[in-house]
Amino acid sequence: MAGMVEQRSIDVVPDAERHGSAFSQFTLWLGANLQITAVVTGALAVVFGGGVLWSLIGLLLGNLLGGAVMALHSAQGPRLGLPQMISSRAQFGVRGAVVPLVLVIVMYVGFFASGSVLAGEAVGELTHLGDTTGIVIFALVTAVTTVVGYRLIHTLGRLASIVCALAFVYLGIRLLERADLTTLLADRSFHLPLFLLAISLSASWQLAFGPYVADYSRYLPRDTSARATFWWTLGGSALGSQWSMTFGVLVAATAGGAFLDNQVGYVVGLGGAGLIASFLYFVIALGKLTVNVLNTYGGFMSLVTGIGGFREQRTISPRVRALYIAGIMVAGTAIALVGKDSFLTSFKDFLLFLLTAFTPWSAINLVDYYLIAKERYDLPALSDPHGRYGAWRIGALVVYGIGLLAQLPFLATSFYTGPLVAPLGGTDISWIVGLLVPAVLYWLVARRDTGHVPDRMILFAEPETRAEATVR
Template sequence: MTESPKSLVERRSIDVVPDAERHGRAFSQFTLWLGANLQITAVVTGALAVVFGGDVVWSVVGLALGNVVGGAVMALHSAQGPKLGLPQMIQSRAQFGVRGAVVPLLLVILMYVGFFASGSVLAGQATAELTHTGDTTGIVLFAAVTAVTAAVGYRVIHVLGRIASVVCALAFVYLGIRLLDRVDLSALLADARFDLPVFLLAVSLSASWQLAFGPYVADYSRYLPRTTSARATFWWTLSGSALGSQWSMTFGVLVAASAGGVFLDDQVAYVVELGGTGLVASLLYFVIALGKLTINVLNTYGGFMSMVTSIGGFRTQKEISPRGRAAYIGLIMVVGTTVALLGKDSFLTSFKDFLLFLLTFFTPWSAINLVDYYLISKERYDIPALFDPHGRYGAWRWDALTVYGVGLLAQLPFLVTHFYTGPLVDPLGGADVSWIVGLVVPALLYWLLARRAPATGGLAQDGMGG
């Protein structure tokens, strides 16, 4: 199945993008991830650092540290795209086996459907205001636009990112000026008080935010020409994602420090009221919907890729018809919209906490994938074997799955959520450092085991192709 270099509608899914269809520049990663992060949920994430007891200065510093560290891990995944020409999660077959990769994949699908739902609630409120309808209609309309955009695919997603990066940046400049008119910035900056557990919480909030992009970030760099510099892809991805999220989160910190519960009670209404009334209010509702559309399309597209990868591992499927593509995306839309409608009044607060808990499952995956790709396989995979359960990577890689399981368990003593707190949290003053443990422990274990495995089997793969 071929695709014209000028075609708007994408035809490829988990199959390799041939050189003839590669296009674009690494700078496209900057605009996409800047636009995806200049949005209201990132603002709320930044506000939580203050809500949980942080001051303005150390909350901003902690969030910046987490965005850089987590963003660097995420950007290392992005750099894999141009080299391999494959979506992100298909690469997991090299570590976990062609069918074993379904273990992290199922959790990825669950998380991104959940993010679709939670994002649709906020965006649905903005859409309802724009269309003068109710929240339910707004959520459904927003979900439909998301699904159509994701179905068209890669090119329109990057166009959307470029538009959102400009429109949302201008809106945030305007909102920032309006906010600074309301707050006594010098007083907020003077009230700096370092508290290690609260500081580490801010780091964890932003690091987790960045790590959530890991399972699909290469989906949006895989069409770049094979000659694209890995360094350029890394830095443009990191700078766009870290700058966009830090900008939004810093705004959230200042909002929470000055408005507190007024903002958290109704985030959309507060932001719009901050900007003004009439035409300005309508424009801000549009900006909120646009920002959420950008990230929700990424979640839908990534969820679609993960579903195809999961099912394809058992059917040795490489390509998918436009009708099949629409069916997968439609399923994500229906499930995500149903969850959004059921939880739009009260459920989503606890559901978001559950989604953050799911991030626990992706730090070990990220560690294993990066160690294997950069240190063990040296950026080379036997691509045909990724689609053959009887090939060199096998159907199930129990050694890697065991390391993954150990990585999960290692995080539990350090984890902090509303429904579970690990036994080592109190000795650390209440700080959540589980994501650090989830990166370090499986990375070290996988590297040690891979170094001992024979070059033709086990964990060590010195694959060809890419």
Template structure:
């Protein structure tokens, strides 16, 4: 079983006999997942929407470090529990109550699958000469196959992408610096707090959006793996990869203007050259997007199974069921990609910031419970039993989650809604800070009053052969 390429585990706990790898695998996976075109576009948005290059880079760095630290705290849960991230959320929200944030998580995965497919589809369309639409469909099918194979191939893909994409970004960086005057680009030091906080929010939302599935990719590590090592390797790979890509995006957007806006993929490839070089760069763009889209598809199917199995009392999933869930994510994401490919930039920025509203409260509740309330002690079998110690619905956590969403609305800035407290703050969006701090404090105050459901140690189920 431990040597099988095709993964057979899904929502069930990974037994010690099947654990493998080292914490360094998290570095290569998250480096490869972030050295890609959508991260470039995310960095470019900080300039496209009015920020200067210098302070945009600084703001993106702040957001990547802060959001990446929160994301990496989730990653450290994987080796300890051997569970997908959202299954563990049942300890906070109840076996059935966890479906509330799960519904939004699934929307997130479909959205990221779609946005990634738009850009990767352009690259595949150019490589195959079949056009964007066919490129999107081909890319989606390859993504689904890789996600169906599962954990081992995902990490192998991350290792390859981390090397290939790093080399490509070094080359593109040299080409870009040959074309621009870096000193002139960074010479404008005027500081705008709203634009700075927009840059922070863009990169923080990028990192926090990984939170609901980051432990899915560390859960096969041996239980003895250091939590600190898992944290630092995850943070290092994710923050380095995203900051590298986003800084490139800032410099491109600050110097290319409308040429970049008219076609993000084609501009980046043209920067690198023509002929075989261009073909290689189209391949690199598709490879980078394949890595992250496989993560989104895999995480999406895990979340769907977690939500549905909470009502069905299901603890394992058959290979046929696994394939069906993955196909559903692929079809939904591809449909959204085909419908939204012509309004990508504005839609993607709003999508990122809107998602952040829903995931910061979940992240705050999950981390406070794991590190401060339960202190890493869970009853794994009870996470599948609505009549067990965690119950079907934990209304205190759900209420805190709802409050965490509502308190952000006055501070939120998107294309379709701006909160009433944004103008007094000079247009700055600080909703994600409020969304982390308020529910974290509220949940800590409520949850510490009754800890009778917390076991003295983590209770593992007896080993079972996967279906």
């Protein structure tokens, strides 16, 4: 078992350890999105008043737009060989990167908790031990899988992409036996606020993967095509999420309160009883396990990145790695147990809140990587607060703060509604503002000061190279 456990954390993956092909991103992200939480996310578009036809179109647009942004982050992995949030040090400074990292960690713990509620129901039914025990069992399996690391995560993704796809085909057939699709699609009435809500729900779903998507492409060979990485990531994530969300829209439109009262139970009951029901509970747990492992792994990377920036730390021991992962598991499980009875409404607001926090980060990171640095980073300097990137890059941090504040007038949630929402007919366009404003501002600021951009990519020396240099 020890030989299977991944040894890398936030340190660069040497070329000798690179493996796999860009297609691995398709199976991983397909499997991660064919799951019950994506079904619930799609259902929310109808639950909050949208019609079936325009909800489906809105969700598709959001998945494509948000998916394109997250896939651009994924394409950084093979080139840099680093986890996603480490590259933020080039924009925010080695220590300044902790500012967006705090929100990233909150995101991981929140998604771990919300996913554990639904998966815990499935595990509880499957084992006949109840929801609470199911949540705890699910959390423990998540932690063990995360400790083993990268290879097992991709294996899990391949398994989930096949098993969950077969289950969703079966469930789709069963649903269409009950539902009159023609009638559901007959309502062509268009309501702009509800349409934009559907776009925001799916776009936020995709954008929330951005802070860790490169974690799962960083072991690909350095010469892997960025275009291939982009398209396979986008294809898997957009297809998987749209498939799940479409199912959620149709279930919510036909089942109404029966689905809202017990999402897991209704979906399983739709498929049948006995062995089929047991299989579907297993599928729900498997789909949630895939994405919860991603959340826990990403949370671990983010914690190490944040703390390592102050300790100038590049590597950690397997024991410390396990302790970080255990901490995330305990925090996420505690929140799941406390909040499991008020899941649906709070989850919708949580998604919209995340959108405001991560769109400015995505905009700054992508503008810097593709337009300012043009893929040229000094990798050793990303761990040196006294190096070319410094400890704090005030310009990027100010732009990030402006990006957050600029969204508030356009934000609509149950606990806060901005003053410009009503004049726009109740439409929430905060995510558009959160992408455009910081992207333009950061480009204007960063292009005036490119002294920190190296002439070429500066890599860490391989161990044998350092040894040869010492001999000479």
